[in-house]
Structures are given as structure tokens and as C-alpha cells.
Amino acid sequence: xxxxRRPRLVAFTAAVVALVFLAPYVVMVLDSLRTSTDxxxxxxxxxxxxxxxxxxxxxxxDGRFPHWLLTSLIVSVGATAVVVLVAVPAAYMTARHRFxxxxxxxxxxxxxxxxxxxxxxxxxxxxxxxxxxxxxxxALIITNAAFNLAFAIWILHGFFSSxxxxxxxxxxxxxxGRVGMLRRIMLPLTLPGLVTATIFxxxxxxxxxxxxxxxxxxxxxxPLTVGFRSYVTGYEQNWDQLFAxxxxxxxxxxxxFAVIEKHLVGGLTAGSVK
Amino acid sequence: xxxxxxxxxxxxxxTPGGPRARRRTAGVGRVSAPVALLWLAPAIALIxxxxxxxxxxxFRASRSEYSITGLYQGSxxxxxxxxxxxxxxxxxxxxxxxxxxxAVVAITIVLSLALAQLLVKDFxxxxxxxxxxxxxxxxxxxxxxxxxxxxYDSNYGLINHVLTGLHLIDEPISFLGDDRFTMASMIVxxxxxxxxxxxxxxxxxxxxxxxxVMEAAEVDGASPWQRWRQITFPLLRPAMLIATVLNTxxxxxxxxxxxxxNDRNPGFTHDTLITFxxxxxxxxxxxxxxxxxxxxxxxxxxxxxxxxxxxxxxxWREETR
Numbered sequence: 001x002x003x004x005r006r007p008r009l010v011a012f013t014a015a016v017v018a019l020v021f022l023a024p025y026v027v028m029v030l031d032s033l034r035t036s037t038d039x040x041x042x043x044x045x046x047x048x049x050x051x052x053x054x055x056x057x058x059x060x061x062d063g064r065f066p067h068w069l070l071t072s073l074i075v076s077v078g079a080t081a082v083v084v085l086v087a088v089p090a091a092y093m094t095a096r097h098r099f100x101x102x103x104x105x106x107x108x109x110x111x112x113x114x115x116x117x118x119x120x121x122x123x124x125x126x127x128x129x130x131x132x133x134x135x136x137x138x139a140l141i142i143t144n145a146a147f148n149l150a151f152a153i154w155i156l157h158g159f160f161s162s163x164x165x166x167x168x169x170x171x172x173x174x175x176x177g178r179v180g181m182l183r184r185i186m187l188p189l190t191l192p193g194l195v196t197a198t199i200f201x202x203x204x205x206x207x208x209x210x211x212x213x214x215x216x217x218x219x220x221x222x223p224l225t226v227g228f229r230s231y232v233t234g235y236e237q238n239w240d241q242l243f244a245x246x247x248x249x250x251x252x253x254x255x256x257f258a259v260i261e262k263h264l265v266g267g268l269t270a271g272s273v274k
Numbered sequence: 275x276x277x278x279x280x281x282x283x284x285x286x287x288x289t290p291g292g293p294r295a296r297r298r299t300a301g302v303g304r305v306s307a308p309v310a311l312l313w314l315a316p317a318i319a320l321i322x323x324x325x326x327x328x329x330x331x332x333f334r335a336s337r338s339e340y341s342i343t344g345l346y347q348g349s350x351x352x353x354x355x356x357x358x359x360x361x362x363x364x365x366x367x368x369x370x371x372x373x374x375x376x377a378v379v380a381i382t383i384v385l386s387l388a389l390a391q392l393l394v395k396d397f398x399x400x401x402x403x404x405x406x407x408x409x410x411x412x413x414x415x416x417x418x419x420x421x422x423x424x425x426y427d428s429n430y431g432l433i434n435h436v437l438t439g440l441h442l443i444d445e446p447i448s449f450l451g452d453d454r455f456t457m458a459s460m461i462v463x464x465x466x467x468x469x470x471x472x473x474x475x476x477x478x479x480x481x482x483x484x485x486x487v488m489e490a491a492e493v494d495g496a497s498p499w500q501r502w503r504q505i506t507f508p509l510l511r512p513a514m515l516i517a518t519v520l521n522t523x524x525x526x527x528x529x530x531x532x533x534x535x536n537d538r539n540p541g542f543t544h545d546t547l548i549t550f551x552x553x554x555x556x557x558x559x560x561x562x563x564x565x566x567x568x569x570x571x572x573x574x575x576x577x578x579x580x581x582x583x584x585x586x587x588x589x590w591r592e593e594t595r
Contacts, residue, residue, distance in 0.1 A: 011397040015391060017408035021470075026422055027408050027432060042429040066383050086316040093313035097305045110519070112325045114577040115332070116527040116548050117569030122335070123328025146324035149317060151520055155475065158512030192481040196474055199408075202486060207414045209530070225414050232420075246417040253412035254405055261404055264474075264481055 025250070034058070039239040043088035051134050055244045065245065066226035067220045072206055074137050075223055079144035079205040080198055086145070087152035087197065094153075095160035096168070106157065113150040121214040128215055135221045140212055144205040151204075152197040159193030160186060195263045203253055216255065226250045335567035342561045354568035361565075363542040363550070371526070371546040373457060378464040378525045382472050383517060387510075389469070390476030391502075411470035419534035422463050426450050426535070450535050456544045460535050464525060472517050479513025480506070515588060519581055526577050547573045 031039050032055055034048040041049075057066055078097075080125045094102050124143060126132070133139040161184060171185050187194065209225045224245065231242035311318075339350040358364065393404055409417060425433050426449035436469040445530035479537040483506065491501050529548050536544045547551065547569060 005470065007397050010392065010395050011399060014392055014397060014399065014403045018403040019394065021410060022406050022419060024418070024421055024425060024466075025413060026412075027425065028417075031421075031424070039424065040427075040430050044432050044435045045428045057482065068305075074282060082320070086320055088349070090317040093310055097303055097310060099305050099307050100308035102310070105318075109317065109321065109579065110523075111574075111578060112321050113520070113523050114527075114574045115325065115329055116529065116551070116553055116570065116573065118527075118529055118548065119332055119567070119573070120325070120328035123331030124324075126331065127324075127327045142320065143324050146320045149320060151516075154516050154520070155478070157480075158516055162509075162512060192478040196478040199474065201472065203411055206412075209414070209416055220483070225416065228414070228417065242417070242420075244413060249414065251413045254408065257408050257412070258405060259521075261401065264477055267552040 006016075009267075025247075028243050029247055032240055032247050034240055036237060036239045036241075037258045039243075042231060055240045056248070059241050059244045059248065064219060064222075064227060064230075068222055068224045069248075071137065071140075071216070071221055072223040072225070072249070074206075075140045075144060075150070075212075076202050076205040078137065078141035079148065080201045082141060082145035083148055083152045083201045084194070084198060087149055087156055088187070088194075091153045091156035092160050093257060095157045106154070109153050112146065117147060117208075117210045121210055124211060125214050132214055135218050137221075139215050140208075140223075143211050143215070144208055145201075147195065148201045148204045151200050155197055155200075156190060156193050159190040163189050191263045195260050201256060202256060206249075206253055275400065279584040292377055301458065315450065321592070322487040332567050332570055335563060336571045338564055338567075342487070344561075344563050350564055354562075356566040357562075358554075358565050358568045358572065363545075367542055367545050367547060367550045370457065370544060374461065374464065374546050375522060376524050377461045378468060378528075379518065379521045381461070381465045382521060383514075385465070386472035386476055390473050390480060393477055394480045400478050407473060408470050410467050415467060415530045419463065419530045422459075423450065423535060423537075426459055451538065453543065456536065456539065460532055460544070463531050463535065464528065467531070468521055468525065472521060475517045476510065479510045483509045511588075515590065519584060522580060522584070523577055526580075527572070541567060547576070 030046070030048060033051055033053065033112075038045075038049050049084075079181050090105075093099075094106055128134055128136075128139045167185060167189070168181060171181055176185065207225060208223075210263055212223050212226045216226060219227075228242055228245055230240045231245065311324065336354055337350055337352070339347040339542065341347055353406070369527060394401065425431050428434055428446040428448045428451070431446075431449075433449070434443075437443045438446060447455060449455045486502065487505060487509075491505055497503070526546075527548055528546075529552070532544070532546055532549045533552065536549070542550055542553070551566050551569040554560055554569060555563050
């Protein structure tokens with residue numbers, strides 16, 4: 001961890017940064033506490049003209065909301081688990097071993113990211129329709145996992161590559177096998193990369209919209225992002241409810257982040273080559 | 275810290291060619307293709323199982339003719355491609371795409387480098403600041419885009435309210451309706467939502483830099499700038515590679531921001547390839563699924579080309595040894 005000579009200046013700058021990042025979402029919270037018409041009133045006011053506290057109760061009390069939240073949780077947790085389990089062996093193998101097709105594999109993984117989901121939804125729908133998997137969590141989980149695999153493989157590849165070879169050589173001398181090497185030596189050293197991959201996949205799946213819109217047709221099976229659509233439609237505009245639901249949707253992500261953020265601390269490889 | 279020689283196997287010590295040749299022994303070794311395949315199989319299965327068929331479908335659609343209602347009319351050869359390439363609005367769309375991608379990626383990378391340096395320092399409240407930084411990423415992109423449409427509005431938007439209140443401007447600016455401001459306003463949102471992800475890639479990259487290397491340089495009397503230029507920056511190269519390549523892809527394919535913020539403007543004046551593609555199929559006069567699919571394929575081809583050129587320039591193969 002870097003020590004600093006001007007802690008007050010750093011803390012002040014950081015506070016300003018935090019404020020800038022939060023500002024639009026402070027507006028979002030305030031908008032969720034206004035009446036829906038107050039959101040679009042000229043001139044605007046910073047604080048709600050009427051504080052409408054029951055919007056959150058209305059949103060949560062709406063029978064559909066728990067279903068949407070559950071779908072979002074199942075799909076995001078599932079996709080994250082699949083990505084980590086699949087990406088770790090692939091990244092370790094490509095980072096630490098030489099074999100024919102290694103570079104091609106890494107590139108092909110990257111190419112999958114280049115297809116905009118928007119351009120693939122028609123094919124995805126057909127595919128899962130044939131497999132009888134429309135409206136299933138499984139379809140959305142594996143689709144999210146596949147679309148976010150590249151990031152996890154590439155970032156873990158970078159982390160595995162950056163660990164000094166001597167660490168592994170020492171372990172190999174002690175008779176540690178390839179799987180043991182990965183599990184006991186390499187994974188603890190790449191924890192910041194693993195945490196980053198986890199946060200990344202979870203958030204990407206949590207906020208995925210186009211594929212979920214296409215594959216999840218039952219109202220009860222929709223994730224939050226798709227469910228949100230029903231708050232502001234051509235017929236009714238419940239901006240207060242839309243923003244209240246959005247505020248609630250941010251909470252699980254911040255909780256996840258708060259739980260695993262401490263593993264992002266530095267200097268992990270410092271002691272390992274002694 | 276002891277020197278690395280102490281932990282080497284005796285055989286490795288006698289390897290001719292010095293440190294670089296040594297990297298190819300022990301932990302880093304050649305394995306046969308079948309062994310490697312075993313470790314890569316889950317990833318390959320996932321990609322082939324999910325992405326392969328829709329990608330083939332996209333390509334087939336790009337070579338087919340469809341009626342305005344989306345019914346298949348037979349094969350079209352490469353007609354859709356020539357129609358897209360001859361489309362009068364394509365030059366504008368391509369120019370927008372270049373401006374959008376270059377501006378968002380470049381600004382994001384530079385700001386993220388600085389902010390990541392700040393957020394790895396030890397100061398009171400660091401955890402809270404890190405939580406705050408993650409919020410634009412944690413919030414749904416569709417919702418953030420709608421939020422900014424409200425913020426930018428010339429009648430009830432808070433940004434104009436603040437700017438006129440401070441007498442910085444006399445008249446409210448139509449950020450999303452005035453052609454001079456539309457792209458810049460969208461780029462601000464693009465950077466804003468790309469920052470958290472990029473900052474955390476760099477934080478993770480900085481976290482992997484051994485502290486003792488830095489301490490040794492400090493003891494040797496290297497200035498902060500020298501330390502950054504000669505130690506931090508080179509060691510951040512893997513993170514930089516990932517941040518640049520993936521941001522480029524994501525920003526190329528970024529849909530909700532442009533689609534939502536540009537919603538009220540007619541035509542393709544501020545569209546990028548990806549919203550152009552969508553509008554060709556669903557919102558233009560053409561309503562042409564075939565042309566839309568051809569644009570989708572061209573989009574992938576362009577991204578692939580850009581990424582390959584970038585990887586070539588940074589000498590990626592050398593990078594991963």
C-alpha cells in the first residue's frame with residue numbers, strides 16, 4: 001500500500017471524487033421521493049416539493065418486484081459462479097503453459113465479446129426455443145456467462161502471468177502437482193484479479209437487458225432491468241417508482257462489493273519469493 | 275528479500291541464456307494439446323454452445339433478403355453489404371463511431387489511471403470512496419441513461435438550472451437537441467459509466483505490483499515521477515492492455531446511452547454503427563433485417579481489425595511471452 005505525505009489533500013480530493021460519482025444518483029434518490037409529475041416540472045427544484053415516502057413501500061409491495069429481484073439474484077450469482085469456474089483453469093493454462101493454439105484461443109475468446117448482444121438476440125431466441133429453454137434461469141445464466149467470459153479469462157491470464165515463475169518452481173520442487181499449484185499457490189496470489197472478475201461478471205449479469213428481454217417472457221421470470229420497463233410506458237409514467245426500484249437494485253451490488261473489496265489490497269506477491 | 279537465485283533448481287541455474295530462458299522451465303512448461311484442451315474445454319464448450327449458433331445465424335441473415343415485415347424472401351448474396359456501404363448516412367455514422375470510441379476510451383483511460391493511483395493511497399474513508407466510485411457501474415445503464423436525459427433537459431433539467439443559476443449561461447442549453455452539444459453530452463455519460471470498471475482494473479493491477487520493488491526504488495532515491503514512469507507504468511501494462519482492448523469493444527457496442535440520449539433526434543446525425551444497425555431493422559423507413567445483420571457483421575469485422583492492430587502495436591504476443 002502506498003503511503004502518502006499529504007494525507008489531508010488526498011482525502012479531500014477523494015471526497016470530491018466520491019461526490020462527483022454519486023451526484024447523479026443523489027438526484028435519482030431525490031427523484032424517487034418526489035411525485036411523478038414533480039420529476040418533470042419547470043423550473044426544477046433540488047428537493048422534492050412534496051416528500052413522498054411511500055413509493056418504496058409501493059414498489060416492494062407490488063407482487064412482481066420480489067420475483068424480478070429473485071431472478072436477478074439467481075442469474076447473476078449463477079453466471080458469476082460459472083464464469084469463475086470456467087475461466088480460472090483456462091487462464092492458468094494459457095498463462096503458464098505453452099501449447100499449439102494458445103494465442104488463437106485467447107483471440108477467439110475476445111472475438112465473442114465483439115458481437116453486440118443486440119445483433120445476436122434473434123439467434124439466441126431461436127437456439128433456446130429449440131432447446132425448450134425460453135423462460136428458464138439456465139438459459140440466461142449460461143448466456144451471461146458466455147458473454148462475460150472474455151474479461152475474466154483475460155484479466156486472470158494477466159494476473160497469473162505476472163506472478164514470478166520462481167514461486168511455482170519452488171512449489172514444484174516440493175512436489176506440488178498442477179491442480180494443487182493452482183489451488184494452493186496461484187489462486188491466493190491472484191485474489192485481486194479474482195475479485196475484479198467476480199465484481200465484473202456479477203454487475204454485467206445484474207444489468208444485462210437485451211438478452212433477458214428476449215428470453216424471459218413470463219412476467220414472473222423477468223429480471224429487474226426488464227421489469228423496470230413497466231413503470232414508465234406509453235400509458236403511464238411512474239418515474240418515482242422507476243427510480244425507487246433502481247435505487248433498491250443498486251443495493252445488492254454495493255453489498256457484494258463491500259464484502260469482497262478488502263481483497264483488492266496490494267503487495268500480495270511481496271512475501272512469496274522469500 | 276533474497277535474490278531469486280536462491281530458489282532456483284540447480285539445473286535451472288546452469289541453463290544458458292540467462293533469466294529469459296529460465297522462464298521456460300518448471301512451472302512454465304510446454305504441455306501437449308490434449309492436456310491443454312482438458313483445461314480449456316469448459317470455456318470452449320460455453321462459447322461454442324452459446325455464441326456460435328447465433329453468430330452463424332447473424333451471418334446467414336446478412337446474406338438473405340427480408341420483406342419490410344421481416345419475412346424471409348430468399349438469398350441476397352452480398353447485396354445487403356453493398357446496400358449498407360452505399361447508404362448515404364454511412365459516412366456520418368462511421369465518423370460518429372470513431373469520435374465516440376476514441377474520445378470515450380482515451381478520456382476514460384487517462385482519468386482512470388489518475389483515479390486508481392488516488393484510490394490505492396491510504397487515507398481515512400477510502401472504503402467509502404471506493405463504494406461511491408462503483409455506483410455508476412452498479413446502476414443499470416438504461417436507467418442511468420434515462421436519468422441523464424432528465425438532467426440534461428433544457429426545461430426541467432438540473433444541469434441547466436445550476437448553470438443559469440450561477441450565471442454561467444444566459445439561456446438554457448439544449449444539450450441533447452443542439453447538434454453542437456449532442457455528441458459531447460453523450461461522451462460525458464459514456465466516460466462516466468466506463469470509469470468505475472476501468473479504475474478497478476487499474477486498482478487490481480496496482481495491487482499486484484510488489485511493494486518491495488517500490489520501496490527499493492524509494493531507497494535508491496528515485497523521484498515519484500521516475501518511480502511511476504519506470505516501475506509502475508511498465509508493470510501496469512497487462513492491466514492497460516485489458517482496459518484498452520475491452521473498453522474499446524464495449525464502447526463500440528455500447529447501445530443504451532446513444533439510443534436513449536439521442537432518442538428525440540430524427541435521422542442518423544448522432545448515431546454510431548450499433549444504433550444505426552438497430553434502427554435499420556426497426557425504426558428506419560427500410561425496416562430491413564438483412565441490411566441490419568450486414569451492419570452487425572461489418573461492426574464485428576471493424577472491431578476485430580481495430581483490436582488486432584492494437585495488439586500488434588503493443589506487441590501482445592511478446593507481452594504474454
